[in-house]
Amino acid sequence: MSYFTTDLYETKREIVNFSNKLSDSLDKPAAKFVMDMMFGLARSQSVLLSDIARALDENIKLNYTIDRLSNHLAQFDDEAMNQMKSNYNDMVIKHLSEDRIILLDNSEIIKKYGRKFEDLCMVRDASSLKDDIYPGYHVCEATALTQDQHHPISLYSHIYSTESEGFRSMNDETIKSIKYVKSLIPERCTFVCDRGYDANVFYDYFIDENHNADDFIIRLKENRTLLFKGKPKKVGEIAKRRKGKIKMNMYFSKEDSEVYVSHTRVELPSQKGRILNLVIVYGLSEEKPMMLLTNREIRNKRDVHKIVRAYMSRWRIEEKFRFKKNQYGFENIRVRTMKSINVLNTILMMHIGHITLLAEKVDKKLLVIKMIERSKSLKGKRYYWCYQISKGIQEILKYAQKGIKEFQNIREKQEYRQLQLKL
Numbered sequence: 133m134s135y136f137t138t139d140l141y142e143t144k145r146e147i148v149n150f151s152n153k154l155s156d157s158l159d160k161p162a163a164k165f166v167m168d169m170m171f172g173l174a175r176s177q178s179v180l181l182s183d184i185a186r187a188l189d190e191n192i193k194l195n196y197t198i199d200r201l202s203n204h205l206a207q208f209d210d211e212a213m214n215q216m217k218s219n220y221n222d223m224v225i226k227h228l229s230e231d232r233i234i235l236l237d238n239s240e241i242i243k244k245y246g247r248k249f250e251d252l253c254m255v256r257d258a259s260s261l262k263d264d265i266y267p268g269y270h271v272c273e274a275t276a277l278t279q280d281q282h283h284p285i286s287l288y289s290h291i292y293s294t295e296s297e298g299f300r301s302m303n304d305e306t307i308k309s310i311k312y313v314k315s316l317i318p319e320r321c322t323f324v325c326d327r328g329y330d331a332n333v334f335y336d337y338f339i340d341e342n343h344n345a346d347d348f349i350i351r352l353k354e355n356r357t358l359l360f361k362g363k364p365k366k367v368g369e370i371a372k373r374r375k376g377k378i379k380m381n382m383y384f385s386k387e388d389s390e391v392y393v394s395h396t397r398v399e400l401p402s403q404k405g406r407i408l409n410l411v412i413v414y415g416l417s418e419e420k421p422m423m424l425l426t427n428r429e430i431r432n433k434r435d436v437h438k439i440v441r442a443y444m445s446r447w448r449i450e451e452k453f454r455f456k457k458n459q460y461g462f463e464n465i466r467v468r469t470m471k472s473i474n475v476l477n478t479i480l481m482m483h484i485g486h487i488t489l490l491a492e493k494v495d496k497k498l499l500v501i502k503m504i505e506r507s508k509s510l511k512g513k514r515y516y517w518c519y520q521i522s523k524g525i526q527e528i529l530k531y532a533q534k535g536i537k538e539f540q541n542i543r544e545k546q547e548y549r550q551l552q553l554k555l
Contacts, residue, residue: 139506142499143528147171148539150486156219162212164540165204166479171536172201173483175529177522179465179476189535205472213478220482221316224285227492229277232321233442234313235284235449236306236329239271241291241463250469251293269293269473270302274309275449276317278492283516284448285488288312289481291474303333310337314346322347322428324446330356330425332402339403344427349443352423358410359399367410370396371421376414378433382444391415393436398425411439451516456484459522484518487525491517503528 151170155163172184185197240255244266255268269291275284288309292299310323323346325334330353338348356367376392383389394412399405409430413422424443430436456462460480467473493500494517503524504517514520 139499139502139528140532143503143525144171144532144536144539146490146499147174147486148536150223153223154216154219154482157215158212162204162208165201165208166216167536167540168201169479170483170486171529173460173480174522174525175532177460177526179460179462179480181466187529187535188537189532190537202467202472205467205475206469208471208475213475216482217478220485221287223489224276224287224485225316227278227285227489228317229279229282231277231442232317232319233277233445234287234310234317234321234323235275235277235446236309236323236325237273237446237449237453238302238306238328239273239453240268241271241465242266242268243463244268248468249473251295253294270305271477272302272305272309273449273453274313275452276313277445277448278488280492281494281517282445282448283488283491283518284452285485286452286481287316289477291470291477293470296470303331306334307337320346322349322442324348324443325350326446327351327353332400335400335403338427339406347426347428349424349426349428349439351443352410352425354420356423356425357401358425359401359404360396364401367423368420370398370410371412371423374412376412376421378436380437380440382441389415391440393440395430395436409439411436413440448516452484452518455516455518456480459519487518487521490521494521 147170148167151167154170155166158166168188169184172187173179175187176183178184181198181201182194185194185201188197190197240258242255242257243249243252246252246267252267253269254265255270257264257266270293272288272290272292273286274288275286277283278285290305290309292305306329313321323338325348329350334348334350338344338346352367354366354368357364358367358370360370374394374396376394378393379390380393381388381390392414396410397407398410399407409426409428411424411426413424416422424439426439428435428439430439462480465473465476467476490500490503494504500521504520505524506527507520507524509520
């Protein structure tokens with residue numbers, strides 16, 4: 133027999149323990165709902181409420197279970213959500229890496245044929261070759277890296293629409309995510325951003341509004357103008373004058389690459405007198421070098437290596453988006469209101485966070501080793517374990533004859549006893 137009752141029980145118990153910590157201080161209906169969702173997501177690997185309801189395998193009509201889950205999503209109040217986020221952060225923060233690298237990025241949910249969803253807006257499909265525009269939603273996310281495996285784990289995930297009442301700008305949504313992260317991590321952090329964040333609003337925030345209390349590493353666009361030796365120059369022109377004297381090796385595009393790096397001091401026209409460092413990486417692309425702007429101090433070659441490697445860790449948040457969409461069908465989300473969509477997204481974020489915490493124990497905990505074995509992956513050692521762990525959990529739970537109800541402390545109604553008089 134290729135499956136064991138012990139593995140099934142331990143996997144259920146792992147989900148129950150995480151759910152209980154997550155729902156600490158919540159009322160019983162909310163705590164039961166959270167546990168149902170955590171188990172349903174783990175077993176179904178889907179964000180569809182119908183699939184989650186089937187995974188719960190309750191002894192009632194399927195429609196009743198779907199309606200109950202839908203009602204809880206719509207009625208989950210802000211106080212309960214804030215309490216759940218606080219419980220989640222308490223579990224996650226202690227597993228973050230000591231260098232406190234925070235990866236910022238935006239994604240999207242494409243609802244190409246959606247008509248009934250609330251506040252649908254037009255978004256760019258980043259996965260399309262022609263940057264097609266479709267109806268959908270924007271996703272703002274901030275992730276940190278874990279201590280041992282350096283896996284991305286979300287601290288903030290919010291779905292928003294440019295058509296919603298009160299929306300100001302996409303940059304404002306990003307700054308909200310930065311402020312939220314800083315409310316969790318008061319120590320100095322390094323925020324790593326792609327070219328989409330090469331905007332004065334973010335430089336002004338990090339340098340002036342944030343009083344240079346945190347570091348940033350932002351990849352520059354080619355048309356960015358910098359002050360080089362007091363004169364305005366396009367960053368591409370500056371890059372052509374450098375030679376790349378620092379040699380380093382890195383893993384990129386599924387192979388080891390040898391690159392050469394240069395660095396020089398520059399200023400932003402909007403921030404005269406504030407010395408920043410421009411780091412230029414040659415060799416990743418045959419056409420153009422990669423140009424990074426940072427306020428981190430560079431004293432020696434080792435500091436340059438740290439800046440480049442910190443930025444290259446940004447691909448991990450892309451892998452997390454891919455995992456979320458491929459493994460759970462995130463874009464196939466069917467709930468219609470913005471509130472329900474964000475509650476479901478937050479619960480999914482915490483479920484994936486649980487899997488990421490399990491990945492930290494990949495060589496330490498027997499249950500995690502069994503999960504990876506049960507996934508029957510074609511490859512052995514991986515740089516991102518979440519695919520194998522989530523698939524292994526699904527394979528173990530596939531043989532469950534009952535849902536999660538047996539672990540829930542539900543008070544059953546006693547049979548009504550009618551008063552009888554003996555004549």
